[in-house]
Amino acid sequence: MDSVQGTLAVPVARRSIGSHVTRAFNAYGGPVFAVLFVVLLYGPLVLLAVFSFNDSIVFSLPWSGFTTKWYSEAFANDNLLMALRNSVIVASIVAPVSVVLGTLAGYAITRLRFRLRGPSAMLLAAPLVVPWLVIGISALIFFSQVQMALSWNTVVLMQIVVTFPLVTVLVSARLLRFERIQEEAAIDLGATQMQVIRYILLPHLIPSLAAAAILAFSWSFNNFEISFFVGGFDQLFPVWVYSTLRHASNLPIVNAIASLVSVTEVLLVYLAYLLITWRSGARSSKEKADTFIGSIR
Amino acid sequence: MATAAAHVPKSSSRAARAARKLRPVWFLVGPMGVLAALFVTPLIILVMMSFQHYSIYGAESGFTLDNFRMLFTDPIYRAVAKDTIIIATTAMLIQLAIALPLSYFIAFRAGRWELPMLLLLVLVDELNPIVRIYAWRMLLGREGVINDFLVWIGIIDQPLDWLLFTKFSVILVLSTSWVNYTALPIYASMKAINPGLFEAATDLGAGWFTRWRRILIPLAAPGIFVAVILVYIPLFTDFATPGLVGGASSYMLGNSVADLMVTIGDWGGGAALSLLLLGAMGIISVIAYYLSKLNQLD
Numbered sequence: 001m002d003s004v005q006g007t008l009a010v011p012v013a014r015r016s017i018g019s020h021v022t023r024a025f026n027a028y029g030g031p032v033f034a035v036l037f038v039v040l041l042y043g044p045l046v047l048l049a050v051f052s053f054n055d056s057i058v059f060s061l062p063w064s065g066f067t068t069k070w071y072s073e074a075f076a077n078d079n080l081l082m083a084l085r086n087s088v089i090v091a092s093i094v095a096p097v098s099v100v101l102g103t104l105a106g107y108a109i110t111r112l113r114f115r116l117r118g119p120s121a122m123l124l125a126a127p128l129v130v131p132w133l134v135i136g137i138s139a140l141i142f143f144s145q146v147q148m149a150l151s152w153n154t155v156v157l158m159q160i161v162v163t164f165p166l167v168t169v170l171v172s173a174r175l176l177r178f179e180r181i182q183e184e185a186a187i188d189l190g191a192t193q194m195q196v197i198r199y200i201l202l203p204h205l206i207p208s209l210a211a212a213a214i215l216a217f218s219w220s221f222n223n224f225e226i227s228f229f230v231g232g233f234d235q236l237f238p239v240w241v242y243s244t245l246r247h248a249s250n251l252p253i254v255n256a257i258a259s260l261v262s263v264t265e266v267l268l269v270y271l272a273y274l275l276i277t278w279r280s281g282a283r284s285s286k287e288k289a290d291t292f293i294g295s296i297r
Numbered sequence: 298m299a300t301a302a303a304h305v306p307k308s309s310s311r312a313a314r315a316a317r318k319l320r321p322v323w324f325l326v327g328p329m330g331v332l333a334a335l336f337v338t339p340l341i342i343l344v345m346m347s348f349q350h351y352s353i354y355g356a357e358s359g360f361t362l363d364n365f366r367m368l369f370t371d372p373i374y375r376a377v378a379k380d381t382i383i384i385a386t387t388a389m390l391i392q393l394a395i396a397l398p399l400s401y402f403i404a405f406r407a408g409r410w411e412l413p414m415l416l417l418l419v420l421v422d423e424l425n426p427i428v429r430i431y432a433w434r435m436l437l438g439r440e441g442v443i444n445d446f447l448v449w450i451g452i453i454d455q456p457l458d459w460l461l462f463t464k465f466s467v468i469l470v471l472s473t474s475w476v477n478y479t480a481l482p483i484y485a486s487m488k489a490i491n492p493g494l495f496e497a498a499t500d501l502g503a504g505w506f507t508r509w510r511r512i513l514i515p516l517a518a519p520g521i522f523v524a525v526i527l528v529y530i531p532l533f534t535d536f537a538t539p540g541l542v543g544g545a546s547s548y549m550l551g552n553s554v555a556d557l558m559v560t561i562g563d564w565g566g567g568a569a570l571s572l573l574l575l576g577a578m579g580i581i582s583v584i585a586y587y588l589s590k591l592n593q594l595d
Contacts, residue, residue, distance in 0.1 A: 030402040034414060037399055040473055041421050044432035047442060051435070101328045108324035120325060127336055131534040131578070133551055134343070134571045135336065137558050141346055141568065142339035161335045164328065193320070215423070222425045224537055229558070238427040245431060245541055255435070258428040269423045273416075 045262055052255035070256035077253055083240035084257075086152050090227075090236065091220040094159045098216045099209055101160070102167025107197070109168070110175040127165045135162060136229035143230060150232025158226045163219050167212045174208045175201075211272040218268055237261070347569035364569035374553065374570075381549040384464055384539075385532035388471040392479040392528060393521070395472070400484040400520075401513065405492055415484070418477045426474060430541045433470045437461040437542065462544035470542050471532060479524040486520025487513065522589035529585070530578045534571075550574060 055067035074080060108114075109121045127135065139158045143150055178201070186196050224238040231239055244254055348360050368374050403414045421429075436442050437460040444456035459465055490513070498508045514521075536551030543549070550570065557567035 030398075030406045031410075033398060034402055034407065034410070037395065037476075038414075038417055041417065041477070044436055044473075045424065045429065048428075048432040048435060051442075101331060104324045105328035108321050108328075112321045112324065114318075114321040117321075120329065123332055123337075124328065127332070129530075130340075130575065131531055133534040133536065133554060134575055135339075137554060137567055137571055138339035138343040139335065140558060141564055142335075142342050145342055157335055161331060164331070168328070218423050222423070222427075224427050228555075238425060241425075241427045241431055242537060242541065245434065251435075254431060258425070258431060262424050262428060265423050265425065266420065269420055 045259075048255055049259035049262070052252070052259045054252075057252060070252040071260070074253045074256045074260075079235065080240060080253065080257060083235045083237045086234050087221050087227075087237040090152050090156050090159060091217045093156050094163055094220040095213045095217040097160050098164035098167050098220075099213045101164040102212065102216075103171050103205070103209060105164070106168040106171030106175060107201075110172045124165050124168050127162050128169070132162060132223070132225035136225045139226070140229045150230050150234075152231065152234040152236070154230045154232070155227050155234070155236060158230050159220045159223055162223070162226060163216050166219060167216055170212050170215070171205070171208065174205060178204060207275045211275040214268050214272040214275070218265055221265075343568045344572060346565055347572050349565050351565040351568075364565045365573075367566060368570055368573065374550075377548055377550055377553055380464070380547060381533060381551075384467055384471070384547060384549060385529060388468045388475070388532055389479075389525065389529045391468065391472045392476045393524070395476055396480040396483050396524065397514075397517075397521075400480050400487050400517075403480075403484055404487040404490075405495075415481075418480055418484075421477050427537060427541075429474060430470055430538055433466070433473070434461065434542050437466050437469075461542060462547075464543075464547045466542040467539050467547040467549075470538050471535060474538065475528045475532065478527050482523035482527065483517055483520040486517045486523075490516045518589040522585050525585045526582050530581060533578065534574055 052070055053066050053068065054063060055065040055069070105120075105124055109117060109124065135158065139154070139161075140150070143154050148154060182200050183196050186200055187193075191199070222238060224242065227236040227239050228242070235243070241254055241258065245251075347364055348362065350361060350363065403411055407414055434441075438444070439456045439458060439461065441461070443460060444453075447453050448456060494512050494516075495508055498512055503511070533549075534551045534554070536549065536555045539547050539549045539552055540555075543552075554567050554571050554574070557563045557570060
């Protein structure tokens with residue numbers, strides 16, 4: 001009772017300068033904070049893109065004029081082109097393999113009942129918990145023990161290990177949300193489990209699987225740790241950026257190619273967004289975004 | 298239940314039952330085979346290696362604890378471990394300080410900006426992490442845009458030296474690299490809170506601090522737990538960020554592991570150090586788990 005009376009008194013007592021400050025903070029504090037946050041996340045990349053057109057070898061003010069020469073120089077740099085080519089090849093192999101393995105595992109742990117389901121799910125989650133640094137160095141030791149030379153081939157193998165469990169998470173989330181009634185109806189009508197997969201689950205999963213392939217491509221392309229340890233002499237794009245910076249020489253080229261890669265990645269994510277939300281039943285943009293975020297988290 | 302009854306007759310034959318028993322095997326043989334060969338086996342070899350003298354030049358030995366003895370007695374590793382803990386913990390606290398109010402804003406106050414904000418949080422994850430670190434390095438340098446700008450508007454007359462290659466830069470870049478992972482689970486757990494609770498608390502006379510302390514934080518605790526597991530642990534093994542924007546004072550355990558493995562070639566030592574890191578992570582997860590439980594009971 002005391003506290004209630006206390007509160008009734010408070011607004012009266014404080015309705016002066018304090019309440020204006022509080023009200024201003026309530027109204028604008030959140031949005032200002034959010035904008036600052038977005039600037040912190042994206043600002044550096046936007047400036048990077050802007051300065052990639054700056055006609056100067058150093059990344060600094062004042063502006064020295066517009067140029068696209070760093071882009072043409074980037075495309076004339078053999079090491080960079082090789083690294084990009086390696087990364088694209090690796091990601092193009094890792095993505096489809098991860099989607100197949102991830103989907104098989106996701107189906108098994110969400111739709112099949114068997115004794116080792118719990119341990120299987122734990123083993124599938126383990127590569128998501130163990131840091132990539134540890135996975136990378138254990139792979140480095142492993143490949144030397146089995147005398148397999150490090151190259152982009154070994155990067156492919158190890159990236160599959162860290163990428164397909166992410167697809168499993170994505171696919172099993174989708175399967176858990178998918179109403180089982182249709183599958184049960186099909187079984188009641190005499191369909192075998194394979195027919196259920198072929199005619200009911202797959203058509204529903206295909207947009208998610210396509211999106212998973214795009215995301216797996218981007219995860220693989222972005223992966224630094226694994227490529228760093230098991231790439232051997234084959235450089236991949238993130239490793240190229242890393243080593244170029246450590247022995248800095250042609251930084252404007254990095255600005256140019258990094259901007260280009262970032263824009264491509266934004267477009268790819270947009271494509272994944274379209275695929276996941278397409279035929280998902282989500283109509284409003286709110287539902288669409290929910291589906292999308294739910295699918296990739 | 299109805300389905301279970303429905304396929305009893307079909308599966309009554311022994312062959313059909315055997316086939317159904319084998320089905321998980323067909324689905325899992327590929328994924329599990331990959332994990333067994335390329336994830337579990339290498340980890341086992343890593344454990345074995347940590348108890349041996351082993352380098353790229355060969356020279357294997359029998360069982361020994363020398364690698365661990367070296368890590369625990371060499372003062373360098375103690376200093377690096379201290380710096381790593383300081384950097385990772387500060388970065389984690391900064392991220393929580395940003396993510397808690399931000400998630401609260403996105404979940405309850407943002408209105409039509411809620412989804413764009415979420416999409417921005419998700420999108421940043423798909424951008425290349427090395428490129429993001431690189432962008433910061435370009436901004437923070439002695440001749441970088443931030444120093445230029447500060448000199449130009451006259452706040453300082455000499456460029457600041459501590460912006461890059463210091464603990465400050467490593468903590469800043471680690472925080473911005475991971476804060477989206479901190480914010481998303483916290484947002485998800487806050488979204489599940491009934492906003493009516495806040496109104497009820499306000500009606501009963503609770504100020505904003507009490508509302509946060511007694512309602513928001515306890516109910517968001519599971520999300521905070523997930524965020525800490527997801528972010529605090531990888532912070533300990535990061536070596537790209539200190540490698541690119543760090544200096545001598547921000548050399549972290551991840552760099553030690555990478556250097557032991559790649560530069561020095563002491564694989565036994567690298568294996569032992571990464572095992573210790575893995576163990577420390579296990580302990581952190583258990584502590585975080587119990588803390589989130591305690592908070593909920595409160």
